Amino acid sequence: MDGDSRQLISDCFLRTVVDPRSTNAPLDPPPTKAPVKVELQVLRLKEDSQTLVMDTLRAIHGDAFQLGDISLYEDKGGRMKKAYWQDRGNLVIQGGCDYSDVRKTGSSSEDKFRMYALLKLESYGFAKAHCEEALDHCGGDIDGAVGLLFEKYFPPPVDLEGVRECDVGEEELEQMRNDEREALESIYDKLFVEKERNRVWQLKFKIDHLLAHSPSEVRKMEQKRKQQEEEDRRKFLAAKEKQKKAKKEPCWNFAKGKCRYGNRCYYSHGQVGEEDSGSMERKEKVEEDSGSMERKEKVEEDPNWFYLEIRFPKKSKYPFEAPLIFLKTTCADIPAQLLLRVARALVQESIKITQDGMPCVYSTAELLQNDEEIARFVELDRYQFPDPRRSLFYTPEVDAMNNVKIEDLPSHNQMGATKRNTGPKVNPEQLRREDLNIIKKFLDKQNNATYKEMLRGRKQLPAWSKMSEIIHALEMHSILVISGETGCGKSTQVPQFILDNWLLQSSQLDNGTVPHVEIICTQPRRISAIGVAERVAEERAERIGNTVGYQIRLENKISAATRLTFCTTGILLRRLQSEPTLANVTHIIVDEVHERSEESDFLLLILKQLLERRPDLKVILMSATLNSNLFSSYFGDIPVLEIPGRTFPVEQLFLEDILERSGFVMEPDSQFCRKLRKGEEEQLLQELEYADVKAAQAAPAKSIKDENLKMADIFARYSDYSPKTCKTLYLMDPLRINPELIEHVLSFIVDGSAGHGWPQEGTILIFLPGLAEIQTIHEALTDSRQFGPRGEGKYVLVPLHSTLTNEEQALVFKKAPKGKRKIVLSTNIAETSVTIDDCVFVLDCGQMKEKRFDSNRNMESLEVVWVSRANALQRKGRAGRVMAGVCIHLYTRPRFTNHILGQPVPEIHRIPLEPLLLR
Known part of the structure; x- marks a missing residue:
């Protein structure tokens, strides 16, 4: 072993290890080393450092955070006061590094202030990257960074103005704020704190429905x-x-x-x-x-509090301008997106309230504690906050580097699909020249005698008196509901009001500043789209396909000059597939929304989302007066304009009334009688003799239908009618259409000697469930001696059904030859979609066909069901267009009052949605 290795070992073991191979001397035990103790160091902070630590802890745990007394910090077995560092006494230093040139981070006051500012900004729910970017952009100014983040995260809705013009001075504004502050202090007591005078207010709440989002x-x-x-x-x-x-x-x-x-x-x-x-x-x-x-x-x-912070920027016009509203919490695992989403709801509420110059702090505080409203807003709000991965100033439409518009690449389906030409394609210059040509023709038309005659007829409609009100409401709002009785002229006049207003205003502008207008009006059925388009073209003294046109499945009459297009709802849905934003369309009118078809409900859903992307788009919903408020609430309490109807009084009769007046009698052997078993006819005759005696008892319950009553109960329920009428009501099968009854009622109507005093002119409209029933009644009346062509020849039978050709359906609008009366056999298509001007009498069979989905068999079927009371009232309104009319319901008054629905079931609740979504 060399000297260096021996030295390293001695450094490692702190004592020299004797090599046994170098000597045989016994190893002496090493001397006992005296322990060296060093007391634990006590860290002491300066007052500035202590203040900074406390500010940081309060920013994390809330302003109410305080350190406990030193006596509360007990030594729980650690014996820290009697503990020491143990030193070995012979520390060997073999190397070192000079850290004197290393830059220290976080030690300067600027770094500490920046860290505190970022923590404060992040407590509002903003992304950390955006907080750093905003702080750098504002040069370290916290108030400026807060205002910038608020502007980017909470932009005001398009239909709400941010600032209202006011002439109130600063002193008066400050006095109004002080009054509100005193009111809030009296209401919330210690829960309200003014952090900065006239600048920052704070309210503290315990909100359990938000804590439910904390794991x-x-x-x-x-x-x-x-x-x-x-x-x-x-x-x-x-x-x-x-x-x-x-x-x-x-x-x-x-x-x-x-x-x-x-x-x-x-x-x-x-x-x-x-x-x-x-x-x-x-x-x-x-x-x-x-x-x-x-x-x-x-x-x-419990430390879990929510803090509602209200900030008033410099030169704020509050309460005529919305303040900056933020929400933060001491609960560490509340999602930041939830805080931002709830704060967005409070911001929108404050903007709406301050539009009228009213204080908004109390209302927003109450909204924050309303769990139902907040939950509904969080669930329905689809606003996308700025992406933390992108810059705070990123705009998705334009690339900041080369100012080139970014467009989505087509999908593989779009690349492989065959594109069809859905209409004439023109460039903007051609579009401008065509608009100028349309304006010139409109001005020349003002001296046309035919146009003046039609204009006089238009002025007689009730909708004409509401023209200025409709135009003004459309300028103030992006969407509105127009409700009017059948025949008030809303379907034909409202689109023309918009078109005429554009033509008149554009005629006063320079050629280079003429705006473009394109109006689409949807109709639930093909016949109504064609009929309304032809009527509007006739009123404008022009041919169909010029300024006014229509487009239905497999047929269209439009051109480059068409600015008002009537189409079915399905056509507009298909156009939305290829043109999601409808860039050239300026107005969309959805007519007959009260029918609640699957396509119309789905279209309203798409339009509600489209309005967020197209704030300049104007949407008009036209409905009957029955449930117009339903559509108003769906779009956020939008305005509803009422157009009065112009109808004459209509006499309403039910089955028992017409049986009593006309004297119709049904025998037990009739094919339209209810099914009777063997021997029941004799029993029926016996019951008929004593039924009036048994009827002296109490009337049956209203919940029991007529077909489930006995003879005596029928007499008790219809005690005001003759026994002959009660017998007919008992024998009649209410679910079957009876041609004999319809022919008898028609004979009673046209018989002037019957003594009823009804008009002996005007069209008779008969509502039937479907095409099969129309064919049955048509054959029965054709074979009749009175109504058939081989009889007197005074009547023209006209069927009306959606499966008929356009030429056959157009016969409905033609007036009957002189000396003849028209009898229209129609389904519910004539309730609202088609208006027959000379209709005086209505026969309502009370049934219609609806699509229903059978979940057990997993298939769709067309079932005959009873109409609702709303449908019955619509059918009644068809009569009395030109004179006092009569509506005869071929079902009883108790059934109308107690056994049919008040409103029809929306189609979207009755049928499967797969065909609509896969279309």
């Missing part, structure tokens, strides 16, 4: 629940044991002083049991008191 709090609540269950179980067992002891029979030997079993005795020793029960009660009371004290101490020591 640690969830575990605590689970532990509390288990402890409570264990406590309840223990109390239950104790009570059961107490009850068991109370039920024991007394010990007779103990009463005589002879019981030798003592506490082991099966029977009850009276005084002992009482003492045991009393001690047990005292024990339970002590445990309850201790438990309540523990819970009280735990509540007082």
Whole structure:
């Protein structure tokens, strides 16, 4: 072994190791080394360092954090006061490194201030990278960084203005703020703190519904629940044991002083049991008191608070300008996204309130504690906060390096799909020239005699009086609901109001500043899209396909000059597939939204999302007056404009009324009678003789349908009608369409000698469930001596169904020849989609066909169902367009009142959505 190795070993073992090969001398034990003790060092901080540490701890744990008294820090077995460092006394230094040139980090006051500022910004939920970027951008100014982050994370909604013009001076604004501060102090007491005078307010809350998002709090609540269950179980067992002891029979030997079993005795020793029960009660009371004290101490020591911070920037116009609102918490594992999402809800609420110059702090504080509203906003809000991986100033539309617009690459489906030409493609210059040409033709048309005649007719419609109100509301809001009775002119006039307003305003502008307008109006059915388009084109004294056109499946009449397109809802959905933002479309009108078809409901869902990407898009929803508020609430309480209807009074009759007046009688042998078993006819005759006597009893319950009643119950329910009518009601099968009854009622209507005093002119509209029933009634009336072509020849039978050709459907709108009356056999397509101007009489069979999905068979079917009361009222409104009308419902009044639904079931709740989503 060389000298260097021996030296290293001696350094390692701290003593020289004797080589046994060099000597045979006995090894002497090494001398005992005296231990060397060094007392533990006590670290002492300067006052500046202590202040900085306390500020950091308060930033982490909350402003209420305080150090406990030194007496509370007990030595729990560590014996720190009697511990020492143990030194070996012969430390050998073999090398070193000079750290004098190494830059120290975090020791300067600037670094400490930056660390404190970042912690404060991150406590609001902002991303760390964005906090650093904002702090650097503002040169270390915390207030500037807070304002920048607020601007980037919480931009105001497009439809809400951030600042309202006000002429109030700074002194008055400060006085208003002081009044609000005093009110908040009186309401929240110590929970409200003014951190900086007239600059920063803070409210402290305990919000359990937000703590439910904390994993640690969830575990605590689970532990509390288990402890409570264990406590309840223990109390239950104790009570059961107490009850068991109370039920024991007394010990007779103990009463005589002879019981030798003592506490082991099966029977009850009276005084002992009482003492045991009393001690047990005292024990339970002590445990309850201790438990309540523990819970009280735990509540007082619970550090999980939420802080609502309200900041007023310099030169703030509050309450005419929304303040900066932030939310932070002392709960360490609350997700930052949750804090930002809740803060966004509070910010939007404050903007809405300050639009009217009202204080908003109390309202936002109450909203924060409303668990239902906050949960609904967090669930529905889809706003994307800035991505922490990107710059705070990143804009997705434009690349900052070369100012080139970034577009998504096509998917493999799009690359492999065959693109179809859905319409004329023109460049912006051609579009501008076409707009100027349309404006010129419109101005020249003002002197056209045909156009003036049509304009006079348009002014007679109720919708004309609301034109200026509709245009003004559309300029103020991006979406609104127009509600009006059938026949008020909303379907034909509202699109023309928008088009005419654009033409008149553009005619006063320079050629280079003319804006482009393209209006799409959806209709639920093909016939309504064609009919309304042709009517509007006629009112504008032009051919279909010029300024006004339509587009349906496998057919369209549009051109480069078309600015108003009527189409079915499915056509617009398909256009959204190839053009998600509808870049050239400026107005979308969704007509007949109250029908709640699957396509219209799905379209409203897409439009609600599209409005976030296209704030300049205008959407108009047109509905009947039945449930217009439903659509208003869906889009966030948007304005609703009411257009009054122009209808004459309509007399409403039900089945029992028309049977009584017309004298229709049904015999038991009729094919449309309810099924009767053998021998029931004779029994029926016997019941008919005594039914009026039995009917003296109380009327049956309203919940029982007519087909489930006996003869006596029918007489009791319809006691105001003749026995002949009651017999017919009893025999009639309400689920079957009766051609004999319909023909008899028609004969009664057209018979002027019947004495009813009804008009002897006007179209008769008959509502039937489907095409099969239309064909049956059409054949029955064709074979009739009175209504058939081989009879008197005074009537024209016109079927109306969606499967008919466009030419056949167009016959509905043609007026009947002179001296003849038109009888229209229609499905529910004529309820709202088609308007028959000269309709006076309506026969409502009360049934319609609906698509239903059978989950057991996993298939879709078309079922005959009863109409709703809303459908019945719509059918009633079809009569009385030109004069006083009559509506005859071929079902009873009790069925209308008690047994049919008030509103139809939306189609999206009845059918599977796979075909719509896969289309």
